[in-house]
Amino acid sequence: MKETSLHHHRKAQLILTLSGVVTCEVDNSAWIVPPQCALWIPGGQAHSLRASGDLKIYCLFVETDAAAVMPAECCTIAVTPLLRELMLRTASLPPLYDMGGPDGRLVTVLLDELAAASVEKLHFPMPRDPRLRKIVNAMLSDPAERLTIAEWGRQVGASERNLTRILRTETGMSFGRWRQQLHIQLALQHLAQGVSVKVVAQDLGYESASAFITMFRKALGKSPARYLADRCRLGSSAEALPSS
Template sequence: MKHHRLDMHDPLMAKDADVFPRAVVAVTATSTSDTWEHAQHAHRKGQLMYTLRGIIHCEIEAGIWIVPPQCALWIPGGTFHAARGSGEAEVYCLLIDPGVACALPPRCCTLAVSGLLHELISKAVSFPQLYDEGGAQGRLINTLLDELAAAPIEALHLPMPKDPRLRRLADSLLAEPADKATLGQWAVRIGMSERSMTRLLLEELGLSFGRWRRQLHVILSLQRLAKGQSVQTVALDLGYENASGFITMFRKAVGQPPARYLADRAGAFSATPQAIALKEADPD
């Protein structure tokens, strides 16, 4: 599939945001292509990527994050990352100076966006480039930063191991997520004892093999559902015998079935064709 770069309508995102004389730079980025990608890069300022439409997939050395609609990814300043999107994307981007980001998380994370935070970000992207820091616009930016600091963290992170044997396991399952090999079979494949593999997974990732694989399936399924694939298709592609088994896994991992989870994070999502397909396969 041909990949397309995200269209940045404001040149600040391309080169000037890090040195622009405002603590927070807010811009809108959109793409009408199916898929876009940005190579690995870093900013002096921290970056918040808030998804309105589409799904963002961001790779950082410590793991993989996804950002479904109505969630935001926080990337602290100086963190190298690569990003790509699935589906027609509309994203609000905030670049935040480290001097005003001290109350934000020190590590990458996915944040839930409340109705108030949505309105604050939406207003901020409409400000002129040189907004009045001492006036009403500056006060709104300060309120936005306070709301960001209080935003709950979503469990949409797939940690990646550093040990080369475990990384081979992770890369294999990313390439073939339907592989149903057992823990013992994987241990043989990567040249470890089952006990050592279990211990090292917990040390490096804080997760058992089963929980890590379940988190992988959640992340991959959200990417595919955002592209309009049906629950049934996604379930079979991930190695489940039927949609019911996949829905049970998804509900156990995130607390909601896939249709409701996505609908709650996209105001008009229920009117889209993929939502109708999801609802037919997932009546809860």
């Protein structure tokens, strides 16, 4: 496990994960970057990073004026084969490349592709309330725990109504949706490291693999197998692209 402390950059940062899993905490959200995805971090945004697995990543830094077409908030971006190849090529450019030459045109195409890229919902809102933070830590320690919000409330000294109100105010989510988003985060981390769907389902407290698959499909629009296959396909397709 590799970690960085809270820091920020003047320029915007784009992190491409080729293997391993990167988790980035920004403000009050945790963002997961599985293989063949990229994370966009606006300039000046304080963040910390945690990486696991056989890590291979590329980082690009983008000047503020060039980043104007990009989201003003942190987001996870789906990487197409073309976008992946553009990022890899751009990462090899010298710091003072010729903006009016081929290198500059390459960067322009990259920025156009980034602006058109699909945003994936791979973040987990981290609440500020200390009681909800205790619940997060407990769920991270035992993701299979299925206590209701009322039962959690009794453990942290708050009513169900009060916890529900605070959670929705700070995260915009119901308790069930919030816990599901945490499960998606954890599932993607484990699946990307080669853990089977059956084991992941058990670790997250689902009665069966099919129940977990149903939840995953509703959240991300694909089954775990299809999601991972698409990630692998993007990677293998990009490897086949010409490098000239």
